[in-house]
Amino acid sequence: MISRDRAEKNFQKAIKENVELNEFLLFYKSLVLEQIKAFQDLEVVYSDLSQEYPRPKKLPLIQRIKLDDRYDEFLNHFLVLVDIFRKYHPEHEKSFDYVLKKPFQDRLEDEFPLIVEDSSAINRFLEDDSDYLDIIEQVLDFTRSLYFIKAADQIVSQADLSIWRKGYCPFCGTPAGYGRIDFEKQSRILFCPLCWQEWTFMRVKCAHCENSDPNYLEYIYLEELPQFRAYLCNKCHRYIRVTDERHSKNPSWSLLDYFVSIRLETVVQKKGYLPNGKN
Secondary structure (H helix, E strand, O other): OOOHHHHHHHHHHHHHHOHHHHHHHHHHHHHHHHHHHHHHHOOOOEOOOHHHOOOOOOOOOOOOEOOOOOHHHHHHHHHHHHHHHHHHOHHHHHHHHHOOOHHHHHHHHHHHHHHHHOOHHHHHHOOOOHHHHHHHHHHHHHHHHHHHHHHHHHHHHHOOOOOOOOOEOOOOOOEOOEEEEEOOOOEEEEEOOOOOOEEEEEOOOOOOOOOOOHHHEEEEEEOOEEEEEEEEEOOOOEEEEEEEHHHOOOOOOHHHHHHHOHHHHHHHHHOOOEEOOOO
């Protein structure tokens, strides 16, 4: 896990270099720094599955997160993130006030273990609160990700992923959200936006449908941002953004590049492509 000081310095540098993304990056800087702080304070969350190492037979590796008697911890982190969201998204004031009310928090206490373990449970939990769905879903997703970041960090050093070549995370099963190109090894290093882990994947292959026919694969980039590419698949019409480290001025940090390259995402989606893993 990157240190909080180093993360802050990297974000500050990116903010100076991308003035047009100032507010956007300040928002995510606040969220990421809070996640790192909470990560450092969080107790062990993972059940020992050491018998499945070094080459695990069962994937994803995170099968169950220990959540017994941890609602207060979950709620406190959720409310800290709510304050950050409120600061940068005041237009959702009613939504943030709503989650402070006792009826919402009572329901959350009943459902939080399932919400942590299954992202689809968030939609079911909020189905009667459609007016608040989008923004509260984002806060809950960030809150639950803390437990996956901690769990994955606890087991990453034990796992041999040398034969893992999938477009989804071996730790939590989330589709890759970003990547960086390792030209020396002729591969891509994929990044999980939920648990922040990375793994190796083929450079010429679709992470969504596993198409490896170069006639159906291409990439695009913006002239003003040559360090970022979007790999496109014309079979499944999915894409994934990556960092081309040959053109990058700074050492690649996939989490930060995931945010800084957002302008490329807008261009690709206008062409009708969907992010890797989206249906």
